[in-house]
Amino acid sequence: MTHRVDARALAGLQREISVSEFFARNRHLLGLDTPARALLTAVKEAVDNALDACEEAGILPEIRIDIAPRGERAYLVTVEDNGPGIVEDQVGRIFGKLLYGSKFHELRQSRGQHGMGIAAAGMYGQLTTGQPTKISTRTGKSRPAWEFLLSLDTTKNRPIVHRRQRTDWTIAHGTRVEIELEGQVQRGPHSVAEFVRQTAIANPHATLVFEGPDGERIVHRRTVRARPPRPRPMRPHPHGIDLGTLVSMTTRTRCRTLATFLQREFSRVGPTTASAILRRAGLSRRAATTPRGLTHAQAAALHRAFGATRISAPSAACLVPIGEDVVRKSLEARLAASFCTAVTRPPAVYRGHPFQVEVGLAFGHGGAVDEDRADASATVLRFANRVPLLYQAGACATTQAVVATSWRRYGLQQSHGALPTGPVAILLHVASVWVPFTSESKDAIADDPEIARELRLALQECGRRLAHHLAHVRHAREENERRDRIASYVPHIAAALQEILGLDDEVRDGLVSRLDATIDRRRSEAA
Ligand SMILES: Nc1ncnc2c1ncn2[C@@H]1O[C@H](COP(=O)(O)OP(=O)(O)OP(=O)(O)O)[C@@H](O)[C@H]1O
Ligand SMILES: [Mg+2]
Numbered sequence: 001m002t003h004r005v006d007a008r009a010l011a012g013l014q015r016e017i018s019v020s021e022f023f024a025r026n027r028h029l030l031g032l033d034t035p036a037r038a039l040l041t042a043v044k045e046a047v048d049n050a051l052d053a054c055e056e057a058g059i060l061p062e063i064r065i066d067i068a069p070r071g072e073r074a075y076l077v078t079v080e081d082n083g084p085g086i087v088e089d090q091v092g093r094i095f096g097k098l099l100y101g102s103k104f105h106e107l108r109q110s111r112g113q114h115g116m117g118i119a120a121a122g123m124y125g126q127l128t129t130g131q132p133t134k135i136s137t138r139t140g141k142s143r144p145a146w147e148f149l150l151s152l153d154t155t156k157n158r159p160i161v162h163r164r165q166r167t168d169w170t171i172a173h174g175t176r177v178e179i180e181l182e183g184q185v186q187r188g189p190h191s192v193a194e195f196v197r198q199t200a201i202a203n204p205h206a207t208l209v210f211e212g213p214d215g216e217r218i219v220h221r222r223t224v225r226a227r228p229p230r231p232r233p234m235r236p237h238p239h240g241i242d243l244g245t246l247v248s249m250t251t252r253t254r255c256r257t258l259a260t261f262l263q264r265e266f267s268r269v270g271p272t273t274a275s276a277i278l279r280r281a282g283l284s285r286r287a288a289t290t291p292r293g294l295t296h297a298q299a300a301a302l303h304r305a306f307g308a309t310r311i312s313a314p315s316a317a318c319l320v321p322i323g324e325d326v327v328r329k330s331l332e333a334r335l336a337a338s339f340c341t342a343v344t345r346p347p348a349v350y351r352g353h354p355f356q357v358e359v360g361l362a363f364g365h366g367g368a369v370d371e372d373r374a375d376a377s378a379t380v381l382r383f384a385n386r387v388p389l390l391y392q393a394g395a396c397a398t399t400q401a402v403v404a405t406s407w408r409r410y411g412l413q414q415s416h417g418a419l420p421t422g423p424v425a426i427l428l429h430v431a432s433v434w435v436p437f438t439s440e441s442k443d444a445i446a447d448d449p450e451i452a453r454e455l456r457l458a459l460q461e462c463g464r465r466l467a468h469h470l471a472h473v474r475h476a477r478e479e480n481e482r483r484d485r486i487a488s489y490v491p492h493i494a495a496a497l498q499e500i501l502g503l504d505d506e507v508r509d510g511l512v513s514r515l516d517a518t519i520d521r522r523r524s525e526a527a
Pocket of ligand 2: 045048049111112113116117118
């Protein structure tokens, strides 16, 4: 006889699931699955936060990253910044609670998005080594420095503070995070050293010092001193907002009329656009209708009217691209290539979110672009909001855009459906107020038609410039070869002239050196 459970018994099994319990069990969603990956993710989360905090406070970042072995499979990860520090009563929730942060509700470009990166890294450390996270922070010279030792209560998603005391940290302001975790040191493209190197490429205004577990010390000094401008937060744009979000905005707003609601709570909606939207939604005559009083059908009509009305694209002040000049200089400084170029596309919009695409291309000698590796695939450096993406390359819209570009047209070898080959590095950067990542671990950018289009256009422009450069190099080489051939005839011509005209040896030698000098001068003019 089958055992049947009735609804009442099932009801007894229902329980709320804490967000941290969920992510402790599904930590792969946060990039914390394998020890090698977790080590990199912990560094990445702390470095992202450090850079965000410095930029928000208008400070040129100086960040130290240290990985020290602790026993067999454990490492102590320390990341220290010279940022604004964290006020004492926020430390517990920032490091001991998932989904708590300052960036989720703000529509402007930042590295952090979800409000759980650093607490999740600490939780992973706690689950794998049993050790709490240590935080030291100071918000200014005149204020005391604080030291916290805390862990995360996964069943309640809240911090357990083990120690909270003043400390005599001599740094004027900044934060140091120390997490002990089970990890594995990787070499090559997924290594922490590579993450730090790529971070330096996309953030040339930052100085990064990395000390690895074997005592290696790598210093990436800033190559530009200008701080990136601070992105300004924007209000949601009517194009791309979900109906559910619109409904929830109507219930939360303090605006009394629909026209003021549209103008105050959305970007790019002035009185004329507001009237046009309301007219289209059949709501213009109902001036008395309050946002809260909208029926579901009216909200749906308003939503449809959003889509059908021409509204200016959102302002790009919420974005801070790296900039063509800086991308090119950064590639030149870090890759020592013989040709570098960069394209920053104008801002565009996907699902109501502004975004901007940048592509840099380096070709030739040195570093990652080794001319001897002519048959190796191009190196692709992927970035989202200036953060290097090291995993899930195949699933990322950036890699797909490189593969979809016809590089043969621009002078590179390429097999069908593959990356181009040759001594080339391609940098792709997508900056947005909300990057459409394929998962919470923020590894890959989802395939969106608008983003794909911008990537394609930027890649094609870089490709055209590369083709131009290669044509120039080829032309100069051919010209040199021709002159070499002509130069080889010079002694014979001089000897023939000597014979015909009866010249003496001195005049003949003078002729040879004059002809050689003319050919050399032309050669250097052509180079
Ligand atoms: N080094 C730091 N200095 C100053 N503030 C910090 C620092 N680290 C974290 N914070 C603050 O703590 C908040 C939470 O950080 P956390 O990494 O958990 O989330 P996030 O950066 O907002 O988003 P994400 O989960 O995408 O990383 C941040 O929003 C920021 O306000
Ligand atoms: Mg973060």
